Amino acid sequence: MPDFVIPQPPVPAIPVSGGGSFPVRRVYCIGRNYAAHAVEMGHDPNRESPFFFQKNPDNLDSSGSFPYPPHSSDVHHEVELVVALKSGGTNIPVADALSHVWGYAVSLDMTRRDLQNEAKKLGRPWEIAKSFERSGPVGPLRPASEVGHPDHGRIELKVNGAVKQEGDLNQMIWKVPEMIAYLSEYFELKAGDVIMSGTPSGVGPVKRGDEMVASIEGLGSLTVTVV
Numbered sequence: 001m002p003d004f005v006i007p008q009p010p011v012p013a014i015p016v017s018g019g020g021s022f023p024v025r026r027v028y029c030i031g032r033n034y035a036a037h038a039v040e041m042g043h044d045p046n047r048e049s050p051f052f053f054q055k056n057p058d059n060l061d062s063s064g065s066f067p068y069p070p071h072s073s074d075v076h077h078e079v080e081l082v083v084a085l086k087s088g089g090t091n092i093p094v095a096d097a098l099s100h101v102w103g104y105a106v107s108l109d110m111t112r113r114d115l116q117n118e119a120k121k122l123g124r125p126w127e128i129a130k131s132f133e134r135s136g137p138v139g140p141l142r143p144a145s146e147v148g149h150p151d152h153g154r155i156e157l158k159v160n161g162a163v164k165q166e167g168d169l170n171q172m173i174w175k176v177p178e179m180i181a182y183l184s185e186y187f188e189l190k191a192g193d194v195i196m197s198g199t200p201s202g203v204g205p206v207k208r209g210d211e212m213v214a215s216i217e218g219l220g221s222l223t224v225t226v227v
């Protein structure tokens with residue numbers, strides 16, 4: 001046991017359906033990975049190089065509530081498939097990539113859109129818009145040994161019962177194995193790394209009291225109340 005000079009912070013983790021929890025090392029998030037969402041954000045939907053940003057591991061939250069963050073009046077929902085890695089490496093071939101996946105979950109990449117738009121305009125980084133407290137609500141992780149490796153199926157978000165986002169996992173511009181391979185060229189991936197794989201179109205604002213229900217075919221749903 002290292003001789004820590006302050007108490008060790010808790011290890012960020014995602015609960016696993018059926019028991020146990022998955023410790024999180026890093027959280028990589030891809031931007032504009034569904035063509036219709038790229039278009040709604042004012043960008044070219046053609047396949048250009050992917051780009052990634054990161055959330056903090058302890059931004060992931062499984063409490064079922066999302067505290068509306070300060071300094072924003074335009075906080076948006078983005079429903080996303082989470083990919084959790086049990087191993088990693090560098091320069092992972094696309095053909096081997098899925099062998100590193102432990103499981104999958106439903107998540108929300110909550111975004112202070114007004115601060116993100118300002119950051120984009122000023123050429124500043126996105127952390128203030130993306131990596132704030134509890135900005136990554138996440139449902140229970142489902143092992144690939146049970147659910148396989150979903151590459152198609154409905155992905156949806158409802159707010160107060162109304163469908164706001166809908167798409168299909170097969171609309172991803174960069175597929176899960178390609179994201180793993182690409183990231184591994186730039187970073188050393190390791191067990192505990194998590195990838196948030198982008199959102200379909202229909203992103204929009206939430207307000208306190210809203211109930212968000214995110215779902216992905218085969219993975220179940222995640223209900224989060226904005227408080």
Ligand code: MN
Pocket residue numbers: 029030031078080109198199
């Ligand atoms: Mn996102």
